[in-house]
Amino acid sequence: MNSDTQANFWTSTIVERTTPRPRLEARIQADVAIVGAGFTGLWSAYYLKTLAPALDIVVIEAEHVGHGASGRNGGWVVGNLAGLERHIGDLPAAQRRDCCRVVADNVDEIGKVLERENIQADFNKGGALYAAARYPDQISIQKNYLAHLHELGHSETDCYWLDAEQLAQKARFRNGYGGIHHRQVATINPAKLVTGLAEAVERLGVTIYEHSRVTTLGRRKVSTHEGAVEATTIVCAMEGYAERLHDFKRHVIPVQSLVIATEPLSDELWQEIGMAERPAFADASRLINYGHRSADGRIVFGARGSYRFGAKPKHDMAITQDDIRMRRDLLVDLFPVLKGVKIDYGWGGSLGLSRNFRPHAILDREKGIATAGGYAGEGVAASHLFGRTLADLILERDCELARMPWAFVGAGHRQLIKRWEPEPLRWLAAQTITYSYAGEEALMQRARPAPLIKPALTRANDYFASIIE
Structure with a gap:
């Protein structure tokens, strides 16, 4: 586990290619050039x-297929979008539901698609449990979130409340007070998915160049060191x-x-859990945790990490023993039998966060x-x-996805996505938010009345969330 190459469970489940993909070493022409061999590309x-x-x-990929977040994530396939309310909050109810x-x-x-292309990625649609599972304050947090999902436009058949007994029938947490069951969530092995998808596009006739880092990206041209x-x-x-661009x-x-x-858990442990x-499962922590039972009987469990000064992504895989211990302790807090x-x-790896917290698909056709x-x-x-939306925009298809509020044509990312503040303001804000979230978490864990501090800290954290989002 201390070896960087052996740190990632997902990569241990795939067979290493015997034939390396080519580098881009010439000047060529194409109809479409895609930078990045992860899921979006x-x-x-x-x-x-x-x-x-x-x-x-x-x-064109700087390292290898799935090097970034696509080969490192927690394996959730969520039927929602983080920040969706920023796009549809002001729309009529019927459009929100659509x-x-x-x-x-x-x-x-x-x-x-996985079935059609015979991609064996351990896809399992077991839904997600957003549980109130560690302290009583989480009950109101999760019920408010459920109300938000319904107000947003998610159906009551897809998202509904489980009482303590119903929750225990699906997973037995230490303090399973209740929680949301979101039916439209699956889990996968992301490394199997990204490698299988790469092979599928190659069968269709797409060429993938690996170890070809893009140095410049401009109007209808991308360049690497060699091509x-x-x-x-x-x-x-x-x-x-995108740190180089x-x-x-x-x-x-x-x-x-x-x-x-x-490690793979015994049948006896699974009977208890x-x-x-x-x-998939998570609780109502601002630290944002997420887990699920893997195909081979492990628990894969993660939590949001820190922001690195200078917006540096995590290229290495391994994490520290302290990072491992923090996540193990949180997991044991949810399931003491572990x-x-x-x-x-x-x-670990790095996810992408936009300043206005709006996921986006943008085509600047000019x-x-x-x-x-x-x-x-x-x-x-x-x-x-x-990815489907970008394809529809590029091909000028008059279809539903091209008309969605996250699809933009006629302007570029500079006009449509707000810029982040310069350093050190960005790093200082991230540190403040991290410690403030941890403070709120500590107060809630104590399960003691704090009539002045708790509401004030919650309001402050809601404000911080609105700033970064």
């Missing part, structure tokens, strides 16, 4: 090539890993998220540059939806 390539087989499409239907159905659409591509459309699909880096910054995986349907269970893996991202940690499903 590969889904964009998949739908472009499926809808327009004659297109000449190349994907948008929520699209993002909810997106989970099933992913499952259909270049001229294309009608350039797709920037790097999310939180400063124009994009100013608008979407990387925030770490760190994950652990236990439950999770027969392998649901005390003493061995942690086999600990790894400059020939498209981009998508700002998924805020929910990119496994969002990247599929936004």
